[in-house]
Amino acid sequence: MPKKGILERLAEGVVIGDGGFVFSLEKRGYVKAGPxxxxxxxxxPEAVRQLHREFLRAGADVMQAFTFYASDTKLDNRGHDAGKKFTGKAINQAACDIAKEVAAEGDALVAGGLSQTPTYLSCSSKDEVRADFRKQVQVFVDNKLDFLICEYFExxxxxxxxxxxxxxxxxxxxATMCIGPEGDLHGVPAGECAVRMVRAGASIIGVNCHFDPFMSLETVKLMKEGIQKAGLKAYLMCQPLAYHTPDAGKQGFIDLPEFPFALEPRVVTRWDIQRYAREAYDLGVRxxxxxxxxxxxxxxxxxEELQQERGKKAKGTEKHDLWGGGLVMHTKPWVRARARREFWENLKPASGRPYCPSLSHPDNWGVTVGSDVLKQQKEATTKEEIEKLVSFKK
Structure with a gap:
């Protein structure tokens, strides 16, 4: 019996995406921060395969092939030698093989992903940008993937x-953009971005990355209002950060001084995510x-939060129990008393860092402009050098 497709599944209920492969694999020692x-x-491949399996066990319905930034132009633009060792086609093919293998172990769909390219930022022609995307897409078509995701576009x-x-x-x-409520980096409002994505041909639109779950939902709400006002229809999608970013500027967490190596104090709890899942569902995100x-x-x-709506339980819940129910078997009575929803819903977690502020000040150096100085941008190392290459905010 053939698998139900993504649009059919969305029409019936909730589809759960997977998580952040780039950051997870960087922490595990398999991805280089920066590129x-x-x-x-x-x-x-064994590291990528294992992470897919963990997300599948956790309840993900989609195995998104690990193809983020896998364009030849990005590989050639990074300042280390992996671009010489592997082509974008080779990486995308390997990622498809792994994702398809793991998806077959459950009832998951496989998606191929495109993300922003240096070709666009260097002010190349639209035909050159199209050619960059076309090369990547062809691998996904050849591998008969279930659907495509355009993500992480500013x-x-x-x-x-x-x-x-x-x-x-x-x-x-x-299609998802890494923007917040202020819109894209050219000043296009979030609602207008949504309208343009639908008119370009996307059946599913929303946001990913750069902002926390609750700021991301604010942006999705603006997108929903935008397409409704335009008389358009599309399924809503949200794939935010797992970091709190109430102090982030227009470019999100990349402007925070903690990016990317000191973000751990900002990690959201599983209970924050249950609240996010409920608020997303109530907003109409599927x-x-x-x-x-x-x-x-x-x-x-x-x-777990949407278990009733989905009508099924994730395999990973076998070792968890809802709202910490397994704690009733703990040896300490005060820990056993935490095996209830009210405790975890009302908890205000402490950071354990008495000298740290609750918020940071974003760097606000400005938005990197597309130009013919990408080589200079890549080589710039001091604040003074970089300020000459960006539109600096006074």
Whole structure:
């Protein structure tokens, strides 16, 4: 019996996405921070495979192939030698093989993903940007993946091109931008971005990355209002960070001084994610997942919060129990008393860092502009050098 497709599943209820492979694998020693490229699919396939399996066990309905930033232009633009060792095609093929293998172990769909490219930021022609996307998409088509995701785009103009190239394959297309309530980096409002994504051909639209679950839902709400006002329809999708970012600026967590190596104090709890899942569902979001910082236990929290709506239990719940129910077997009576929903819903976790502020001050150096100085940008190391290459905010 053939698997139900993504649009059919969304019409019936909730689809749970997986989590943040790039950050998870960086912490495990398989991805280099800075380039954030996915050559681990070729170098360490067992690590990528295991992470897929953990998200599947946690309740994910989609295995998104580990193809983030796997364009040849990005691989060539990174300042280390993996781009010489592996082509984008080789990485994407390996990622498809792994995702398909693990998806077959459950009832999961496989998605291929496109993300923003240096080609667009260097002000290349739209035809060059299209060609960059087309090369990546062809691998997904050849592997007969179930649908395509255009994610992590800061400029709506670029994601429109990506959507159009994906739509030409005949596969369902999801599209998410890494923007907050202020809109894209060219000043296009979130609601207008949503309208343009739908008109470009996306059946599923929303946001991913850069902002925490609750700021991301604010943006999705604006997108929902935008498409409703335009008389358009699309399924809503949200895959936020697993970090609290109430103090982030327009570019999100990359402007926070803790990015990327000191974000742990900001990690959301599984109970925060249960609240996010409920608020997302109530908003009408039906594709609910996560991005950077999301670990399998966060995905399991989504599955547990929406267990009744989904009509099934994640395998990972076998070792968890809802709302800490397993704690009733603890040897300490005060810990046994925590085996209840009210305790975890009302807890205000302490950071254990008495000299740390609750919020940070974003760097606010400005938005990197597309130009012919990418080589200079890559080589710049001091604040003074970089300020010359960005539109600095006074």
């Amino acid at each position: 954030w490229t996915p050559e681990a699919a070729c170098e360490h 400029h709506v103009e670029e994601i429109e091109i990506a959507i159009e190239e994906c739509k030409a394959t005949g596969l369902p297309v999801a 594709y609910i997942g996560g991005c950077c910082g999301f670990e399998p236990y966060h995905t399991r929290a989504i599955a």
